[in-house]
Amino acid sequence: MSDTVTITVAEAINLSMTILRRTGLSEAQCDAVSDVVVRTQIDDCHSHGLYRLLGCVHSIAVGRINKTAEPKLSDMAPGIVRVDADHGFSSLAYRAGIDAVVAKARVQGLAALAINNCYHFSALWPEVEPLADQGLAAIALTPSHSWVAPAGGTQPVFGTNPFAFAWPRPGQHPFVFDFATSATARGEIELHRRAGKPIADGLALDDKGSPTTDPTEALKGAMxxxxxxxxxxxxxxxxxxxxxxxxxxxxxxxxxxxxxxxxSPLHGELILVFDPESFLAGALGENLARAELLFDAITGQGARLPSQRRYEARERNQRGGLTIPAALFGELLELAGL
Ligand code: NDP
Ligand code: PYC
Structure with missing residues (x-):
């Protein structure tokens, strides 16, 4: 029997919606969460794709998530939009605030979206890449739970604290990177534990402060x-x-x-949106062309740009389907009651 299963994008969306609806989560949150986990799975970002539904269901089952959250938008200042996520998932709060912050960025050149009181479990690139598709540059940042020791220490202080950036490229996929400021995402260590595989050296300490490649020890210690x-x-x-x-x-x-x-962690998120057109008044084209010199200098020597792997996976998986571990698929079917 194969240890993987391949499903279509439509099947993945249906499965995710069925699982989330069974928890009593509002339709708006089911849709926003399903959208982000399926898009992330399409890009073969396994640590934040369909696997995340297990954590979402747990977070709902233990009563942490406001199932009927209604994000509230406030216009805080000429360049600042705030969305109170109402203790729901960040994905819906992002949807509630993103158009308002883009509108401000178009007027002022730079604007910020501050999301508060959100449960954040997702990758950040789905939040910045669509902005670059609209010709904007963007940065997104969010903390998580304290799992990561500071350099020189052994006790967890930081979250895995991802940082994502997107830059528009006319006629091509945007330049996007998105990574944890820990040596790897915690989700990657969890996937290694589930697969019974050791993690690489240099990612974590055990709970006695010694280096470890055992994912279970790493999850108990400090990243x-x-x-x-x-x-x-x-x-x-x-x-x-x-x-x-x-x-x-x-x-x-x-x-x-x-x-x-x-x-899932409960905290805030900051998204900064830059409108290059406002910065460049009439000289946008030549400066976007200048940026291309940089990308050419990188790829011209055989190095790859971040997100290239994702874009290739997207192309492949939209046609060929989403391949996930059979064990995960079994758990998802059970959560869906199928
Ligand atoms: P990685 O260390 O795998 O780094 C990912 C980034 O680096 C991607 O943009 C990736 O592009 C790029 N990259 C990887 N290898 C190369 C290479 N050889 N050359 C050029 N670029 C490369 O990811 P992490 O484990 O740090 O994070 C994974 C995900 O976890 C992120 O999406 C992050 O948002 C998410 N996360 C979310 C958290 C939250 O609180 N919500 C907390 C922590 C992480 P590509 O994808 O094309 O390989
Ligand atoms: O993988 O580190 C992680 C993570 C934390 C919160 C969501 N993902």
Missing amino acids: LTFGGHKGSALSTMVELLAGPLIGDMLSIESKADDAQIGA
Whole structure:
């Protein structure tokens, strides 16, 4: 028997919607969450694709998620939109605020969307890539639960704190990167544990502070930042900008608030949107062409751009379907009651 299963995109959406509807989650949240997990699965980002539905269902079952959350939008300042996610999933809050922040960025050149009180479980590229598709540049940041030790320490302080950036490229997929400021996402370590495989060296410490490649020990101990003190400082920046700056929790507070329940992190998110047209007044084309010199210099020597793997997976999987572990598929069918 094969240890993987391949399903169509339509089947994946139906499965996700069926699972989430059974929890009593509002239709708007079912749709927003399904959209992000299926898009992420289409791009072969396995740690944040359909696998995430297990965590979403758990977070709902333990009573953490407001199933009927109605995100509330406030116009805070000429360049700032705030969305209170009402203790629902971030995906719906993003939908509620994104058009308003884009409108402000088009007028002012730069605008920020601050999302508060959201449960965030997803990859960040689905939030910035569509902005670059509209000709904008964007940055997204969010904390998580404190699982990551600072460089030189052994005790978890930071979340895995992802950072994503998107830049528009006329006639081509945007330039997008999206990664944790920990050496790897926690979801990757979880997938290794599920597959019974060791993780690479340099990703985590066990609960006694010794380096480990055992994913179970790593999940009990502390993850490490990428790039030592540089990742540590960037992770601190993510905590500050998407935490105290917008009046929301640090990863240590989110973890304490979770009280060992193991639900998705509850905190804020900051998305910055830049309109190149406003910065460049009449010289947009020549400067987007200048940016292409950079991309050509990277790819011209055989290096690849971030997101190239994703775009290739998207092309392949939209035609050929989504291949996931059979064990995960079984768990999803059970959650769907099928
Ligand atoms: P990776 O370390 O795999 O890095 C991912 C990024 O680096 C992607 O943009 C990827 O592009 C690019 N990349 C990878 N290899 C190369 C290469 N050889 N050359 C050029 N670019 C490359 O990801 P992480 O484990 O750090 O994070 C995975 C996901 O987890 C992210 O989507 C992140 O948002 C999510 N996450 C979410 C959190 C949350 O709180 N919501 C917390 C932490 C992580 P490509 O995809 O094309 O390979
Ligand atoms: O993979 O580190 C992770 C993560 C945290 C929250 C959502 N994903």
